[in-house]
Amino acid sequence: MSHRELYCDVCEDVAPFEAPPCVDGHDTDCPELICTGCGAAVVIATVAFPVTRLAERRRHQPTHRNAA
Structure with missing residues (x-):
């Protein structure tokens, strides 16, 4: 069992x-x-x-182009 010291709301x-x-x-x-x-x-x-999935989504976002 691992032991840690934390704040206990009850105690x-x-x-x-x-x-x-x-x-x-x-x-x-x-x-x-x-x-x-x-x-x-x-x-x-x-x-x-x-x-990696977040980076892929950013990479594949459509680019907005203005009409010439």
Whole structure:
């Protein structure tokens, strides 16, 4: 189990959090954490943008041409 110190809203203080055994296969990188003091659960979310797809969309935008 991995341990991190985070602010717990229930304990109203910084407390150690640990990742429970993950059934989704995340192992120690599981986004679910549990406060060891009170048992409150939090989910750490990360956002990943598909950079290559965004770059492709920008490249293929139609160009606006003015009439001569």
